[in-house]
Each structure stands twice: as structure tokens, then as C-alpha cells.
Amino acid sequence: MKTRKAGIIGGAGYTGGEAIRLLLNHPDVELAFVHSRSNAGNPLHAVHGDLLGETDLLFSGEIDNTVDVMFLCLGHGESKKFLEQNDIAASVKVVDLSQDFRLGETVKDRTFVYGLPEANRDAIKEASNIANPGCFATAIQLGLLPLAKAGLLGEVHTTGITGSTGAGQSLQATSHFTWRANNISTYKVLQHQHLKEIRRTLQAIQPAFGGGIHFVPVRGDYPRGIWITSYLDCKLSLDEAYALYEAYYEGHPFTHVSxxxxxxxQVVNTNKVLVQLEKQGDKLVIHSIEDNLIKGASGQAVQNMNLMLGLDETAGLKLKSIVF
Amino acid sequence: MKTRKAGIIGGAGYTGGEAIRLLLNHPDVELAFVHSRSNAGNPLHAVHGDLLGETDLLFSGEIDNTVDVMFLCLGHGESKKFLEQNDIAASVKVVDLSQDFRLGETVKDRTFVYGLPEANRDAIKEASNIANPGCFATAIQLGLLPLAKAGLLGEVHTTGITGSTGAGQSLQATSHFTWRANNISTYKVLQHQHLKEIRRTLQAIQPAFGGGIHFVPVRGDYPRGIWITSYLDCKLSLDEAYALYEAYYEGHPFTHVSxxxxxxxQVVNTNKVLVQLEKQGDKLVIHSIEDNLIKGASGQAVQNMNLMLGLDETAGLKLKSIVF
Amino acid sequence: MKTRKAGIIGGAGYTGGEAIRLLLNHPDVELAFVHSRSNAGNPLHAVHGDLLGETDLLFSGEIDNTVDVMFLCLGHGESKKFLEQNDIAASVKVVDLSQDFRLGETVKDRTFVYGLPEANRDAIKEASNIANPGCFATAIQLGLLPLAKAGLLGEVHTTGITGSTGAGQSLQATSHFTWRANNISTYKVLQHQHLKEIRRTLQAIQPAFGGGIHFVPVRGDYPRGIWITSYLDCKLSLDEAYALYEAYYEGHPFTHVSxxxxxxxQVVNTNKVLVQLEKQGDKLVIHSIEDNLIKGASGQAVQNMNLMLGLDETAGLKLKSIVF
Amino acid sequence: MKTRKAGIIGGAGYTGGEAIRLLLNHPDVELAFVHSRSNAGNPLHAVHGDLLGETDLLFSGEIDNTVDVMFLCLGHGESKKFLEQNDIAASVKVVDLSQDFRLGETVKDRTFVYGLPEANRDAIKEASNIANPGCFATAIQLGLLPLAKAGLLGEVHTTGITGSTGAGQSLQATSHFTWRANNISTYKVLQHQHLKEIRRTLQAIQPAFGGGIHFVPVRGDYPRGIWITSYLDCKLSLDEAYALYEAYYEGHPFTHVSxxxxxxxQVVNTNKVLVQLEKQGDKLVIHSIEDNLIKGASGQAVQNMNLMLGLDETAGLKLKSIVF
Structure with missing residues (x-):
């Protein structure tokens, strides 16, 4: 019996599509509407062809204020505008997938909790508005949280490789198949915008952390998934480090230590994160992986919704991995 | 509440792994054991790394005869041997994923129903033993069944492209990444072994069908999924053909006409088949697509189990597509 | 010593780029200019990044009528316009890579020879204007020419799979990496425009050939290369068929029978075509493969230039395959 | 006129195959023999299918001591054994592609010069034996040489991504197409064996360099090419750094600054290396790229041969990039 209702604003993009797919199969939450200005009146499967046979729902040009929660799947900068320009009932909880509110920004009377359950679960449960973390930010933080909590974070060196879905569905030179197939390139080296939200979380946990995270983002030659390798000076032995991580993630249903x-x-098409450690000399190496569109976006958004609505945190998120 | 129990024989391969993934999330059926001689005692996630965090179940060297159903995920020829050499209780229903029983073969007292629900649903519901169809065979037949029922099948020309998972997990020259990436090749041209089961089904429906199916199987440059394009002479207009297909697949939950x-x-990582038609001159063109490991193997096996056990046909099979 | 000069019209696209790459390394021909309206004044390597370090040549807005040959690397319809609107000296030979002149069309006083050396070498040597064959057309014809010459062509069934470069460099939904990676689709099924030039060649050789070629073009999941499998009724044994093909291609430097x-x-990044045969029952199966941008476009254009200018047919075309 | 002769020992693997491809088209050097114990008597194209139509040469079980140079394309440890166990004439120059002699090791009377022309060209010209650098080692060093020469090297952080050909042609779990497609993983993190030869070169140039290179090697999802991003503290402005690099690589025919x-x-299927710089805060970022089998192996081996034999350094190495 579905007892709650959700709406999606901006349902034609990648994260909107993933939110639709997850909510259609959610045991407790009904997908009440999917808003899209440009597609109003068209069936969802006209845009998301894989939904043929799954639902006859149409995109809506109207916003239904009776839902329990709205997911904002809009471009960066668009979420703030949307909330300013539309009357969203105060009773509606909001999960925003853009970066508009991740650094403490507010709009009207809405203040946002940063939606990383492995760091902020209790605050999320009490929240009315969630700023859903960035994809790189999620995977990097989940590799570093246990160290921050133990006060062991120092200067970090991070490589991150992302699938093409991280760049969205707009057509651009670097998303052309002919160009990207079998190709590698980097972007925003040492200056990725996610570093801000990462530092904010980590410094809240370990105030003495200087914030040095040197991050090389790489465009990978595949559609889905983020690989992160971080390393830093650390005096823990490998066993001690594993013990620290396993203790930290005990009871967190989506993050597992390998x-x-x-x-x-191992994680593509799931809401899971796996973390693996190595020790080389004085350096601790931390690998962390996720699906950028699920745990890195829409899956974590549903996880946050579950927490806010008092549902089982894993409801609707027991997903079959693609694995091959 | 899980009221039924299932076991898997041969759980270390691709189809065994997919059967595990589907049964772990099945609402009504408990995965009681996964048998593997070579892996007995090891956790499932030691072989199927994506299961880390999903289950702590170990591979078993024992067979539990109290289950309701067993899935045989063994190599061709191995299923017959297994049933000959082991005492499987008569009360245990069997779904065999090999080709050992698809052409009417029997073993001990077991006779097998060909498990293509879109052709044989009623017989499947009454069956105790299912010969699960081949992957190419499923997609090709679902493209042709409505024509056979209307008595319109003539000589068919078929191209089929399969992902690398169709060849299993053994290491061989044609499964080496360096070789297969960006490569195309064919195999068993005009002589694929699935043609026998295809003809058997179609001739049972349209006895006058001569059985001419000229099939070019292609090794594709991707892991999952089968694309089929068939064409044949056909006097129906495109609208008439669509009407025929839509009427046929009305009420079938996994096969949809686009x-x-x-x-x-659109179908990778789901149990769905999509069928699309074109008309060019006198030729009707039928495209049909599936995930070779799900609707083409383990998903259809679960669908058959659901039917045999009187469960909802779609139980455990509402899967999120990979889509990107 | 480079004794001849060539120019390229439309050097910013895929076939223009390949023509540049081949001519820069040609032993006898100097690349005199590369014309591009939109890029005039920019270095070639600003558009074709792999040319950095190879040449400092700039795109030109001018046309130099003193060259021996011009390659027209323009969109379909644009070549005819270009020759109508510009004064190209009668002394300049033309190799047109569009489809504008493949079916006998003329412009001003220029008539065009169809540039398939394996069919028309002598005519090409005497020609002043070449209509360079289409990519699919080249591979399909090279699979069928020996049969046509022997008068053995009947109704043909053909599957063709092409890399993404076949669709050019414009950004479109079906060229988005996220969409095309691991994906398969078809287009223009049984109605591809190359069928016209294929029938024209084959019927010139075997006038009784009815022209029935049923062609299923497939979008492959890789950038370069075309795979063709054709089959037809044929009374030759496999050995007889091989003997026929080997005799036909004896002395043709780029087409080899395997x-x-x-x-x-085996052929990607080369000007080669490989042909392999199989016999199944009454059917002869012919596989033929090429690089769509080289033998299927710019490489064949250079081969035609070599023949027209009396140079070694293979000059500048001894290319290292990518192979892995 | 080919005036010199070369032989290849171990011609059945990837680097042997690439050496064959390069030497077949070399203007000055004849490929006299390709030795392979297991394939003696078979045509080269039986192993390297792309060579069909290029050569009818057979693998040889004999070694011809009259050649000018031998390329050892053997596994690590095998080159030393080969030179110990076989009588190779003192007049035969050796280019060894294994890691057996990169750190100053000798065998019989042979001492080896490290074959990185951008660092050691003069010594290579005088050498009789070359230890050809490792693939990662080449790309990393070419990104750092100008800094070492200027005495500016400090602690370096490096990410390297390699295609699957880097792992050779043996079948293993991590080279299975189904596993590697769309996948990312790391190996030998902070402990890759190439670090030794890198430090050796760099410390010879800048003795004060402490040797700190923290290297994260990544298995990429494509067959060919290495991407390197290194960064370190550096007081040069971006313009100063570019000036330093451009001055260093002035006159080096294969390494270019972008x-x-x-x-x-931009470099796949060529012998080129491209280097690009960025400056972020105090950090200088250096990207360097190569084809791991050409500049990272067989192409550099031919370049070294050219230098040793007094030929044009670029002879036989003007290669068409794959680019798409």
C-alpha cells in the first residue's frame, strides 16, 4: 500500500529519469506527477524509452502541492529560481539534486540539510529540505569520513574517474561517441567545484583539517560509475585502518568495506558504495566506488526521502547490479 | 513473507549469478541454497563481487531436497547428467537453463515443458519441469509468434547481435578484451543450434511453416543484450501487422510492442522484450530485443518459476533498466 | 620528391581529416591547400588535434587552381553546388566523396567514373573525375563482384554493421556517447541509399541480375569499421567459390581473400578489404570488411588519385592497422 | 633501397606484432626474420591476422646472426635468459623491450643504454645495446624531464591510465571482455615497478631529486594508450613552464608541447607524445600521453634502432593516428 506521494520537477534529464525509475518501483511512495515544461502532455516513455510497458504516466505542466515530497532534478542555478518563482506548499519536503543549497544557502524560509546519510543521518530524519550531495563529492567523502571522525585527515591526493552520464544529456564535443569512445581526458584539474562541499563536511567533523584535497577528475570511457582513489599520510596499520572503517560503516545499509x-x-546500477583500503609505506590508500546517477544522485535522493518520511532507509533501493 | 524456497545448482557462472541476484530480492521465494562443487564453503560474494553487502550466504556442497524449485544453471549436457546422478525429490520442480531438454528429451520420469510463457503459459502453470529457452531463441520467437498464430510465417531472414555474456565466463581468444573491444565477427552463420527449438515452437503453432529461418549471429562489442532483426514476405499493411502484434501481446506483462x-x-538489465515493426515493399521487418541473461535466461527462469508456483508472474522481476 | 599537388575542399570533417592525414605522408603528392570557409586562417591542428607536430599548414579560404587534383569532402548535395559555383580549372582532376555523381550525374562538362578500382580500374586511370563510392557500397560490392562477373548473382540478403564515424561529426541523439555506448539499433532497413549505386555496378557486370539486395544496416557500438555478411543461393562448392574469388582479386593490392x-x-585504419566465404547447404555466405573512412572513403579516394595520376596504386596507403 | 636488416625474437606477442608492422613498412631496414619457437613455420598472418595481404613471411625457428639489429620482444626475465643461452654475434645490436636491463644490468659483455631519446639521444647513437623503457615510464618521464633538467623536480603525484594491451595477450580474469568493458580498477598502487627506472633517469639529471613519485596506475576501459597526469609544487608561472618545456622539446621529433x-x-597508433601544462595555485599540472605499444614499446624501439644505425630518427615512424 503506497501511503506517500512524490513529485519530480525536471523529469526529462538523466537524474530525473533515474528518480522516475526508482519511484515507479518504490513500495511505499506513489509517483504523483513528473513536471516538465517542454514535455507536458507526452508520455514519460516518449522521453525515457525504457519506461515503455512500465507506466502510462504523462509529463505534467502542473505542480501538485499535495505531495509529501518533491525532487528537484534541475540544472545548477535552476533550483533556486524554481523555488523563488513557484509557490510550493510549506508542507512539501524538498530534495534538491543541484548544487544550489549545498553550502548553506537558503531560499524563502527553507534551510537545507546536506543529504549524506553516512555523515548526517539524524539531521536528515528531521529535515524538511535536503541538499543532495554531488556525485564526486559523495564518493570522495565516503572514502574519508572515518578518518575525519578519528581526526586523522591530512593533505589528500585524489584521482576520480567518471562515466559520461556525469556530464548530462546535452550534446557537446566531449560527449560525441566518436570522440569519447576509447578516449581519456581530464577537466577542472585541482579546481573541481565539489571540493567546497567536501571540505565543508569534513571540516565540520574534524575542524583542524586544513582542507587540502588535490583532486584530478578524469573523463572515463563508459557511461556509468565513479572510481575514486585517495591517499594520504597515515600512521594506522592496514588492519587498524580496516577496523576503523568497518566500525564506522557498521549499520550503514549502503556503504560496505571490502x-x-x-x-x-560491483556497484553500477545500485545505491551501494564499496570502500577498499591499501597501505604502502606511510600512505593509506582508499578506493571508493559508486554509481554516479544512483548513490551519486537519484538513489541517494530517494534514500534521503525515505529517512525524512520515516520509511525504511532501503525501501525501493534494493537494486540488481548490472555487474557484467 | 517468503513462503516458498528455491535452490540453484551451478551458481558460479553468469546465469547462476543472475538467478541469485533475482532470487535475493524476490518477495515470495527464499533462496535456500546455492550449490557449487568448486566453491562450497565460500561466500557468494567471493565469486560474485557485487553481492558484497547483499548477502552472507555461502555456496553449499549439499543439495536440499525440501525446496519447491531448483534452477539448473549448468553447461549444455551437464543438466541431464546432474539429474541422472543425483536423487532429486519428485516434489521438487526443476527449471533447466541448458539446452538439454528443449526438444522433448526426458530424464527419469521428468518431462519438460518449453518455458516460453508468451507461447505456453497454461502448460507452464501445470508443469513440474521447465526447459528454459535459449537466449537467441527467445528473442527470435517473440518476434515471430504473432505471425505463426495467424498462419503468416514464411521464409525468414534474421540478423542477431549478442553481447559477450552470451559466450559465458570461460576465457577464450574471442572473449579477450583487447580482441573484442571495437570488433565485430560472426559465428555459426546459418547453422546456430537455437534454430531447432525455434522451429519446433513455430511449427507447433503453424504446422504448415516450412521452418526456413536464415540466421546470421554476430558477436557484438558490448557485454549484455540481444538485438534481432527479422524480415519476411508479408501481405499485411504496417497497421494490420501492428494490430496483430498488439492483440497477441495484450496481457503479456514482459513483451511490449513499440x-x-x-x-x-531500453531493455538491458530487465526481463522485458520490445518488438517494433516496419514495412518496406512486400517485406515485414520485425525488430525484437532483450537482455540475454534475464529474459534470455535467468529472468525468464524466474518468470517460469512464478507461473509454476502460482505466484504473480512479475514477482521479483520489476527491474530497473540500465538505460544509459 | 613530391611531383604532384593536391587540394582538399571541406577539410574540417571526418573524411577531410583522413584525406589530410593520408596526403601529409604521401611520397609523391604534396598537400597544397586545405579549404574550409569556417576555419580559414586556423592551423589544421586546431580542428584535427592529432596533427599537432605533423604540420603547421593553415586552412585556406582560397582555392588554388594549379593543383593536379582536388578532393571534395563535402556533404551530399554540396559537391554539385561547389562545382557549379566555383571556377575550377579544367586541368584539375576531381575526386568527389559525396553521393552526388555516383549514378551518372554530370556538372558543367564533367562526367564522373565510379571509383571502385576492383571493378573499374582501367576507366579510372583514364578519368578526370571520380565519384568515390559509398562506404557500405564499397564493402558490399567487393563481396559480390566475383559472383557478378561469373553471372552467379541472385537475390542477396545482407547485414551491415557500421561504426559511428559513418554518421559524421555532427552532434545528434544517436551519436551521444551515453546513448550509443553498449547499444545497438538499425536504420534505413531495406531502403539504404547505397543500394542504388550497388545495383548500378552489379547490373553493368551481370545485366541479368534482378537487383534484389535486402540490406539491414546496423549502428555498431564502436567508432570505425564496416562488417558485411551477405548470403545467397549458389551452386558452387566452397572450394569453387574460393577459387573464383581468389582469381578475381589476384593482383588487386587492397582486397584479399581469407x-x-x-x-x-584486421582492417581498421587500413585501406584493405578482407573477404571470407562459407557454404551452408545451398547458401554461399560472404563476409567482407573495411575501414569505412579509409577504403570506404578517403583511402579509396587517394587510391583513385594514384590511378588517375599514373602513380603506384598503393602510394601513401601502406598503413599500420590498429589491430588491437 | 633497404640497406640494413633486422630480426625479431618473440614475434607472437603484442610488442612483437607491432615491431613487425613497423619494420614491414620501414624504408631502410628489411625484416629478415621473426623468431618464434611455438609458431615456427607458420605464416606471420596466422598469428597476426591483420598482416594478411601484407607479407608472406613465415615465423622462423632459426636465428640469423647476420642482421644489424635484433629486437627482443620477450617477457620480463626472458631476455636475459635468451642472451645467456644463445650465441648472438657481437656485431648484432640489441634492442631489448623487457625490463631486464633498465637498471644497469649486464649480460656477457653487453651493457645497455636506457633508450629514451629525449633524455639520452647521444648515448643511444653510440650504443650497441638498448634497454627500451617501460610504457608508463616513458610517458611519466617525458612529462618530467624538463623540470629535472631545470632542477625543479620535487615530490610528484601521478595518475596513470592504461589500455588493456599494456597487460599483454595472456587470458586472465582482468582481461575478460565481459569484466573489463565499462569497468575501472587499479593495480600496484604506489608500488609500480616502473618507478625504479623513472627515478634512475631523473636522479641522473637532477641528483638532488629525492625520488618521491606517488603513482596510481589505473586499468582503463579501452585497448590502447596511456594517459598521465602529474602535479607538483612549482614556482614557475604557466608561461614560464611552457617556455621551459618548449625549449626542452625543440628539435625532438616525437614529443610536442600543446x-x-x-x-x-590524438596520439593513439602513433609514436608521438603530447605534453600539456596547467597551473593551479602553487601546483604545476603536467599531462602527457602516448600509445603504450608504440612510443611506449615497439615504436620507441624502432626509434632507438634508427639512432643506433645512423638513420633518420623518424624513418618508418610517420604513422597515421587512429584519431576517431
Whole structure:
């Protein structure tokens, strides 16, 4: 019996599509409407072809203020505008997937909790508005949270590789198949915008952390998934480090510590994060992986909704991995 | 509440792994054991790394005869041997994923129903033993069944492209990444073994069908999914053909007719088949697509189990597509 | 010593780029200019990044009528316009890579020879204007020419799979990496425009050939290369068929008959075509493969230039395959 | 006129195959023999299918001591054994592609010069034996040499991504297409064996360099090419750094400095290296890219041969990039 209702604002993009897919199969929440100005009146499957046979729902040009929660799947800068320009009932909880509110920004009377359950679960449960973390930010933070809590974070060196879905569905030179297939390139080296929200979280936990995270983002040659390798000076032995991480993630349903070598496809098409450690000399190496569109976006958004609505945190998120 | 129990024989391969993934999330059926001689005692996630955090179940060297159903995920020829050499209780229903029983073969007292629900649903519901169809066979037949029922099948020309998972997990020259990436090749041209089961089904429906199916199987440059394009002489207009197909698949929960151009990723990681038609001159063109490991193997096996056990046909099979 | 000069009209696209790459390394021909309206004044490597370090040549807004040959690397319809609107000296030979002149069309006093050396070498040597064949057309014809010459062509069924470069560099939904990676789709099924030039060639050789070629074009999941599998009724044994093909292609430097199974990457980044045969029952199966941008476009254009200018047919075309 | 002769020992693997491809088209050097114990008597194209139509040469079980140079394309440890166990004439120059002699090791009377022309050209010209650098080692060093020469090297952080050909042609779990497609993983993090030869070169140039290179090697999802991003503290402005690099690589025919963003496919299937710089705060970022089998192996081996034999350094190495 579905007892709650959700709406999606901006349902034609990648994160909107993933939110639709997750909510259609959610046991407790009904997908009440999917708003899209440009597609109003068209069936969802006209835009998201894989939904053919799944639903006959149409995109709506109207916003229904009776839902329990709205997901804002809009471009950066668009969420703030949307909330300013539309009357969204105070009773409606908001999960915003843009970066508009991740650094403490507010709009009207809405203040936002940063929606990383592994750091902020209790605050999320009490929240009315969630700023859903960035995709790189999620995977990097989940690799570093246990160290921050133990006060062990120092200067960090991070490599991150992302699938093409991270760049959205707009057509651009770097998203052309002919160009991107079998290709590698980097962007925003040492200056990625997610570093701000990462530092904000980590410094809240370990105030003495200087914030030095040197991050090399790489465009990978595949559609889905983020691979992160971070390393830093650390005096813990490998066993001590594993013990620290396993204790931290005990009871967190989506983040798991692996004592075996991991590879990205263990988590693609799921809401999971896997973390693996290595020790080389004085350096602790932390690998962390996720699906950028699920735990890195729409799946974490549903996880946050579950927490805000008092539902089972994993409801609707037991997903079959693609694995191969 | 899980009221039924299932076991898997041969859980270390691709189809065994997919059967595990589907049954772990099945609402009505408990995965009681996964049998593997070589892996007995190891956790499932030691072989299937994506299951880390999903289950602590171990591979078993024992067979539990109290289950309701067993899935045989063994190599061709191995299923027959297994049933000959082991005492499987008569009360245990069997779904065999090999090709050992697809052409009417029997073993001990077990006779097998061909498990293509879109052709044989009523017989499947009454069956105790299912011969699960081949992957190419499923997609090709679902493109042709409505024509056979209307007595319109003539000589058919078929192209089929399969992902690398169709070849299993053994290491061989044609499964080496360096070789297969960006490559195309064919195999068993005009002589694929699935043609036998296809002809058997179609001739049972349209006895006058001569059985001419000229099939070019292609090794594709991707892991999952089968694309089929068939064409044949047909006097129906495009609208008449669509009407025929839509009427046939009305009420079948996993096979849908698309009036828009389809592409393979609409169905990857789901149990769905999409069928699209075109008419060029006197030729009717039928495109049909599936995930070779799900509707083409383990998903259809679960669908058959659901039917045999009197469960909702779609239980455990509402899967999120990979789509991107 | 480079004794001849060539110019390229439309050097910013894929076929223009490949023509540049081939001519820069040509032993006998100097690349005199590369014309591009939109890029005039920019270095070639500003558009074709791989040319950095190869040449400092700039795109030109001027046309130099003193060259021996011009390559027209323009969109379909644009070549005819270009020759109508510009004064190209009668002394300049033209190789047109569009489809504007493949069916006997003329412009001003220019008549065009269809530039398939394996069919028309002598005519090409005497020609002043070449209509360079289409990419699919080249591979399909090279699979059928020996049969046509022997008068053995009947109704043909053909599957063709092409890399994404076949669709050019414009950004479109079907060229988005996220969409095309791991995906398969078809287009222009049984109605591809190349069928006209294929029938024209084959009927000139075997006038009784009815022209029935049923062609299923497939969008492949890789950038470069075309795979063709054709089959037809044929009374020749496999050995007789191989003997026919080997005799036909004796002395043709770029088309070779393989008695072993072939795969696409044997020819990618070369001007070669490989042909392999199989016999199943009454059917002869012919596989033929090429690089769509080289033998299927710019490489064949250079081959035609070599023939027209009396140079070694293979000059500048001894290319290292990518192979892996 | 080919005036010199070369032989290849171990011609069945990836680097042996690339050496064959390069030497077949070399203007001055004849490929006299390709030795392979397991393939003796078979045509080269039986192993390297792309060579069909290029050569009828057979693998040889004999070694011809009259050649000018031998390329050892053997596994690590095998080169030393080969030279110990076989009588190779003192007049035969050796280019060894393994890591057996990169750190100053000797065998019989042979001492080896490290074959990185951008660092050691003069010594290479005088050498009789070359230890050809490792693939990662080449790309990393070419990104750092100008800094070492200027005495500016400090602690370096490096990410490196390699195609699957870097792992050779043996079948293993991590080279299975189904596993590696769309996947990312790391190996030998902070402990890659190439670090030794890198430090050796750099410390010879800048003795005060402490040798700190923290290297994260990544398995990429494509067959060919290495991407390197290194960064370190550096007081040079971006312009000063570019000036330093451009001055260093002036006159080096295969290494070029790009002031525009680079991407891997600019160099795939060529002997080129491109280097691009960025400055972020106090950090200098250096991207360097190569084809791991050409500049990272067989192409550099031919370049070294050219230098040793007094030929044009670029002879046989003007290669068409794959680019798409």
C-alpha cells in the first residue's frame, strides 16, 4: 500500500529519469506527477524509452502541492529560481539534486540539510529540505569520513574517474561517441567545484583539517560509475585502518568495506558504495566506488526521502547490479 | 513473507549469478541454497563481487531436497547428467537453463515443458519441469509468434547481435578484451543450434511453416543484450501487422510492442522484450530485443518459476533498466 | 620528391581529416591547400588535434587552381553546388566523396567514373573525375563482384554493421556517447541509399541480375569499421567459390581473400578489404570488411588519385592497422 | 633501397606484432626474420591476422646472426635468459623491450643504454645495446624531464591510465571482455615497478631529486594508450613552464608541447607524445600521453634502432593516428 506521494520537477534529464525509475518501483511512495515544461502532455516513455510497458504516466505542466515530497532534478542555478518563482506548499519536503543549497544557502524560509546519510543521518530524519550531495563529492567523502571522525585527515591526493552520464544529456564535443569512445581526458584539474562541499563536511567533523584535497577528475570511457582513489599520510596499520572503517560503516545499509580488490562494476546500477583500503609505506590508500546517477544522485535522493518520511532507509533501493 | 524456497545448482557462472541476484530480492521465494562443487564453503560474494553487502550466504556442497524449485544453471549436457546422478525429490520442480531438454528429451520420469510463457503459459502453470529457452531463441520467437498464430510465417531472414555474456565466463581468444573491444565477427552463420527449438515452437503453432529461418549471429562489442532483426514476405499493411502484434501481446506483462524506433538499452538489465515493426515493399521487418541473461535466461527462469508456483508472474522481476 | 599537388575542399570533417592525414605522408603528392570557409586562417591542428607536430599548414579560404587534383569532402548535395559555383580549372582532376555523381550525374562538362578500382580500374586511370563510392557500397560490392562477373548473382540478403564515424561529426541523439555506448539499433532497413549505386555496378557486370539486395544496416557500438555478411543461393562448392574469388582479386593490392575466419579489426585504419566465404547447404555466405573512412572513403579516394595520376596504386596507403 | 636488416625474437606477442608492422613498412631496414619457437613455420598472418595481404613471411625457428639489429620482444626475465643461452654475434645490436636491463644490468659483455631519446639521444647513437623503457615510464618521464633538467623536480603525484594491451595477450580474469568493458580498477598502487627506472633517469639529471613519485596506475576501459597526469609544487608561472618545456622539446621529433587541452586519441597508433601544462595555485599540472605499444614499446624501439644505425630518427615512424 503506497501511503506517500512524490513529485519530480525536471523529469526529462538523466537524474530525473533515474528518480522516475526508482519511484515507479518504490513500495511505499506513489509517483504523483513528473513536471516538465517542454514535455507536458507526452508520455514519460516518449522521453525515457525504457519506461515503455512500465507506466502510462504523462509529463505534467502542473505542480501538485499535495505531495509529501518533491525532487528537484534541475540544472545548477535552476533550483533556486524554481523555488523563488513557484509557490510550493510549506508542507512539501524538498530534495534538491543541484548544487544550489549545498553550502548553506537558503531560499524563502527553507534551510537545507546536506543529504549524506553516512555523515548526517539524524539531521536528515528531521529535515524538511535536503541538499543532495554531488556525485564526486559523495564518493570522495565516503572514502574519508572515518578518518575525519578519528581526526586523522591530512593533505589528500585524489584521482576520480567518471562515466559520461556525469556530464548530462546535452550534446557537446566531449560527449560525441566518436570522440569519447576509447578516449581519456581530464577537466577542472585541482579546481573541481565539489571540493567546497567536501571540505565543508569534513571540516565540520574534524575542524583542524586544513582542507587540502588535490583532486584530478578524469573523463572515463563508459557511461556509468565513479572510481575514486585517495591517499594520504597515515600512521594506522592496514588492519587498524580496516577496523576503523568497518566500525564506522557498521549499520550503514549502503556503504560496505571490502577487504578484497574492488572494481567499478560491483556497484553500477545500485545505491551501494564499496570502500577498499591499501597501505604502502606511510600512505593509506582508499578506493571508493559508486554509481554516479544512483548513490551519486537519484538513489541517494530517494534514500534521503525515505529517512525524512520515516520509511525504511532501503525501501525501493534494493537494486540488481548490472555487474557484467 | 517468503513462503516458498528455491535452490540453484551451478551458481558460479553468469546465469547462476543472475538467478541469485533475482532470487535475493524476490518477495515470495527464499533462496535456500546455492550449490557449487568448486566453491562450497565460500561466500557468494567471493565469486560474485557485487553481492558484497547483499548477502552472507555461502555456496553449499549439499543439495536440499525440501525446496519447491531448483534452477539448473549448468553447461549444455551437464543438466541431464546432474539429474541422472543425483536423487532429486519428485516434489521438487526443476527449471533447466541448458539446452538439454528443449526438444522433448526426458530424464527419469521428468518431462519438460518449453518455458516460453508468451507461447505456453497454461502448460507452464501445470508443469513440474521447465526447459528454459535459449537466449537467441527467445528473442527470435517473440518476434515471430504473432505471425505463426495467424498462419503468416514464411521464409525468414534474421540478423542477431549478442553481447559477450552470451559466450559465458570461460576465457577464450574471442572473449579477450583487447580482441573484442571495437570488433565485430560472426559465428555459426546459418547453422546456430537455437534454430531447432525455434522451429519446433513455430511449427507447433503453424504446422504448415516450412521452418526456413536464415540466421546470421554476430558477436557484438558490448557485454549484455540481444538485438534481432527479422524480415519476411508479408501481405499485411504496417497497421494490420501492428494490430496483430498488439492483440497477441495484450496481457503479456514482459513483451511490449513499440510504434517508435527501439534501441537495445531500453531493455538491458530487465526481463522485458520490445518488438517494433516496419514495412518496406512486400517485406515485414520485425525488430525484437532483450537482455540475454534475464529474459534470455535467468529472468525468464524466474518468470517460469512464478507461473509454476502460482505466484504473480512479475514477482521479483520489476527491474530497473540500465538505460544509459 | 613530391611531383604532384593536391587540394582538399571541406577539410574540417571526418573524411577531410583522413584525406589530410593520408596526403601529409604521401611520397609523391604534396598537400597544397586545405579549404574550409569556417576555419580559414586556423592551423589544421586546431580542428584535427592529432596533427599537432605533423604540420603547421593553415586552412585556406582560397582555392588554388594549379593543383593536379582536388578532393571534395563535402556533404551530399554540396559537391554539385561547389562545382557549379566555383571556377575550377579544367586541368584539375576531381575526386568527389559525396553521393552526388555516383549514378551518372554530370556538372558543367564533367562526367564522373565510379571509383571502385576492383571493378573499374582501367576507366579510372583514364578519368578526370571520380565519384568515390559509398562506404557500405564499397564493402558490399567487393563481396559480390566475383559472383557478378561469373553471372552467379541472385537475390542477396545482407547485414551491415557500421561504426559511428559513418554518421559524421555532427552532434545528434544517436551519436551521444551515453546513448550509443553498449547499444545497438538499425536504420534505413531495406531502403539504404547505397543500394542504388550497388545495383548500378552489379547490373553493368551481370545485366541479368534482378537487383534484389535486402540490406539491414546496423549502428555498431564502436567508432570505425564496416562488417558485411551477405548470403545467397549458389551452386558452387566452397572450394569453387574460393577459387573464383581468389582469381578475381589476384593482383588487386587492397582486397584479399581469407580462408580463415576474419574479424573487423584486421582492417581498421587500413585501406584493405578482407573477404571470407562459407557454404551452408545451398547458401554461399560472404563476409567482407573495411575501414569505412579509409577504403570506404578517403583511402579509396587517394587510391583513385594514384590511378588517375599514373602513380603506384598503393602510394601513401601502406598503413599500420590498429589491430588491437 | 633497404640497406640494413633486422630480426625479431618473440614475434607472437603484442610488442612483437607491432615491431613487425613497423619494420614491414620501414624504408631502410628489411625484416629478415621473426623468431618464434611455438609458431615456427607458420605464416606471420596466422598469428597476426591483420598482416594478411601484407607479407608472406613465415615465423622462423632459426636465428640469423647476420642482421644489424635484433629486437627482443620477450617477457620480463626472458631476455636475459635468451642472451645467456644463445650465441648472438657481437656485431648484432640489441634492442631489448623487457625490463631486464633498465637498471644497469649486464649480460656477457653487453651493457645497455636506457633508450629514451629525449633524455639520452647521444648515448643511444653510440650504443650497441638498448634497454627500451617501460610504457608508463616513458610517458611519466617525458612529462618530467624538463623540470629535472631545470632542477625543479620535487615530490610528484601521478595518475596513470592504461589500455588493456599494456597487460599483454595472456587470458586472465582482468582481461575478460565481459569484466573489463565499462569497468575501472587499479593495480600496484604506489608500488609500480616502473618507478625504479623513472627515478634512475631523473636522479641522473637532477641528483638532488629525492625520488618521491606517488603513482596510481589505473586499468582503463579501452585497448590502447596511456594517459598521465602529474602535479607538483612549482614556482614557475604557466608561461614560464611552457617556455621551459618548449625549449626542452625543440628539435625532438616525437614529443610536442600543446597549449590546448589534449585527449588520448590524438596520439593513439602513433609514436608521438603530447605534453600539456596547467597551473593551479602553487601546483604545476603536467599531462602527457602516448600509445603504450608504440612510443611506449615497439615504436620507441624502432626509434632507438634508427639512432643506433645512423638513420633518420623518424624513418618508418610517420604513422597515421587512429584519431576517431
Amino acid at each position: 577487504r578484497k580488490q574492488i572494481d567499478l562494476k | 510504434r517508435k524506433q527501439i534501441d537495445l538499452k | 580462408r580463415k575466419q576474419i574479424d573487423l579489426k | 597549449r590546448k587541452q589534449i585527449d588520448l586519441k
